[in-house]
Amino acid sequence: MGHRDDLLAAARTLLEDKGYAHITARDLVAASGTNLASIGYHFGSKSGLLNAAIGTVFEEWTDQLAELAMADPTASPIERGHVTWAAWLAGLAGKRRLLVSYIEALAQAERAPDLRQQLAELYRTCRLRVADLVAESLGDGTRGDDPRCRAVATFVVAVCDGLAVQWLVDPDGVPTPDELLAGLTTLWSASFPPDGNDSPGHT
Amino acid sequence: MGHRDDLLAAARTLLEDKGYAHITARDLVAASGTNLASIGYHFGSKSGLLNAAIGTVFEEWTDQLAELAMADPTASPIERGHVTWAAWLAGLAGKRRLLVSYIEALAQAERAPDLRQQLAELYRTCRLRVADLVAESLGDGTRGDDPRCRAVATFVVAVCDGLAVQWLVDPDGVPTPDELLAGLTTLWSASFPPDGNDSPGHT
DNA sequence: ACCGAATCTATACGGGCGTATAAATCGGCG
DNA sequence: CGCCGATTTATACGCCCGTATAGATTCGGT
Numbered sequence: 001m002g003h004r005d006d007l008l009a010a011a012r013t014l015l016e017d018k019g020y021a022h023i024t025a026r027d028l029v030a031a032s033g034t035n036l037a038s039i040g041y042h043f044g045s046k047s048g049l050l051n052a053a054i055g056t057v058f059e060e061w062t063d064q065l066a067e068l069a070m071a072d073p074t075a076s077p078i079e080r081g082h083v084t085w086a087a088w089l090a091g092l093a094g095k096r097r098l099l100v101s102y103i104e105a106l107a108q109a110e111r112a113p114d115l116r117q118q119l120a121e122l123y124r125t126c127r128l129r130v131a132d133l134v135a136e137s138l139g140d141g142t143r144g145d146d147p148r149c150r151a152v153a154t155f156v157v158a159v160c161d162g163l164a165v166q167w168l169v170d171p172d173g174v175p176t177p178d179e180l181l182a183g184l185t186t187l188w189s190a191s192f193p194p195d196g197n198d199s200p201g202h203t
Numbered sequence: 204m205g206h207r208d209d210l211l212a213a214a215r216t217l218l219e220d221k222g223y224a225h226i227t228a229r230d231l232v233a234a235s236g237t238n239l240a241s242i243g244y245h246f247g248s249k250s251g252l253l254n255a256a257i258g259t260v261f262e263e264w265t266d267q268l269a270e271l272a273m274a275d276p277t278a279s280p281i282e283r284g285h286v287t288w289a290a291w292l293a294g295l296a297g298k299r300r301l302l303v304s305y306i307e308a309l310a311q312a313e314r315a316p317d318l319r320q321q322l323a324e325l326y327r328t329c330r331l332r333v334a335d336l337v338a339e340s341l342g343d344g345t346r347g348d349d350p351r352c353r354a355v356a357t358f359v360v361a362v363c364d365g366l367a368v369q370w371l372v373d374p375d376g377v378p379t380p381d382e383l384l385a386g387l388t389t390l391w392s393a394s395f396p397p398d399g400n401d402s403p404g405h406t
Numbered sequence: 407a408c409c410g411a412a413t414c415t416a417t418a419c420g421g422g423c424g425t426a427t428a429a430a431t432c433g434g435c436g
Numbered sequence: 437c438g439c440c441g442a443t444t445t446a447t448a449c450g451c452c453c454g455t456a457t458a459g460a461t462t463c464g465g466t
Binding site: 019021076077078079100103104106107109110116119120123124127134137138139140142147148149150151152154155157158159160161162163165166168169170173174175179180182183184185186187188189190191192 | 222224279280281282303306307309310312313319322323326327330337340341342343345350351352353354355357358360361362363364365366368369371372373376377378382383385386387389390391392393394395
Binding site: 205206207237238239240241244245 | 412413414415416417
């Protein structure tokens with residue numbers, strides 16, 4: 001097709017190196033070699049175009065993450081987390097702009113129900129995939145739709161997001177994945193002493 | 204004082220119920236009963252004012268979080284995490300707008316070095332406080348400046364941020380804190396089997 | 407009472423934005 | 437060819453924004 005595809009392609013590019021909030025209609029036109037009015041004609045509005053583009057970009061990103069976590073199915077769950085977080089942090093440096101775009105989109109989503117739903121969908125599928133990986137590496141027949149797997153998946157994704165935020169603001173303040181693992185190991189052996197009395201009281 | 208304080212107060216209010224990115228200079232003037240030019244006079248620019256206000260708002264927020272985590276010093280570390288995350292999630296509903304403002308600020312920080320540094324500082328002190336709490340609840344003499352405590356603190360904060368993001372986009376998709384704890388418990392016992400052979404290989 | 411500095415007021419400026427409109431062009435088909 | 441709907445072009449419109457300017461006012465120190 002014509003302008004429609006050109007605009008979508010330009011939007012994808014600009015999202016990766018200019019940032020959601022700072023893309024103007026005229027930027028899109030310049031980058032695509034199309035015309036100002038084509039945006040309205042094909043997508044209704046600028047944000048219509050941007051939201052159409054953003055879904056595909058971030059879907060690919062989460063795809064990459066999921067693939068990373070799939071490596072080495074024999075590893076223990078926490079070891080997988082370790083590997084995943086390490087790969088995640090290592091990959092951030094090359095995706096800085098994209099990450100900022102993502103955060104901007106997150107903020108915009110509050111006022112753009114379509115975008116918000118799209119992001120919600122993105123998280124749901126991402127969590128589902130991670131939950132399956134978790135179930136698999138538990139290796140005790142637990143299914144991916146077990147609430148505990150869902151919870152762990154939420155957790156893993158949350159850590160990725162949270163680490164990314166801290167890395168964005170203060171790269172040097174974020175511990176290495178190895179330090180992270182060491183910290184968690186300490187934490188857990190203090191919480192569940194090997195001389196094993198109990199598990200923390202929760203209902 | 205006069206307009207200076209009025210503007211700061213208005214900025215704080217607007218941050219909580221309109222969102223960083225959508226506050227205009229004229230909003231601030233209207234909400235403070237001051238004058239358009241007073242912004243430039245006292246703060247140099249609109250963003251100067253906003254950045255001055257944002258520090259105090261979020262500092263208070265992290266203060267609240269730290270206080271929550273301090274309760275019950277006898278609890279195990281993971282139990283403390285559990286309590287902290289529960290309180291965090293419970294508090295989000297009343298802070299939705301503020302959370303959006305925070306995310307917007309995060310995005311803006313990429314282009315505003317002052318703001319970024321301010322946020323970095325915020326995270327550093329927050330992590331420090333959490334690290335001290337972690338050290339304390341380990342109860343084995345470990346100091347708060349131990350890298351493992353720092354790592355755990357980063358981790359805890361990351362989970363808070365990450366959960367908040369997922370909650371913002373898709374509140375129903377986020378597990379309850381209890382589910383979270385159950386998931387982590389399962390995860391860990393699979394990673395470090397009680398019949399204790401070893402710890403995952405890391406350097 | 408007076409003066410200079412600090413503060414406040416009113417308004418103007420220039421610019422960039424997203425969108426709408428109307429005319430030109432293209433492309434398939436009778 | 438001649439028509440018509442789909443697309444593309446060029447441009448105009450109106451809005452709102454952040455900031456600057458210049459004059460009025462207030463206030464502390466003497």
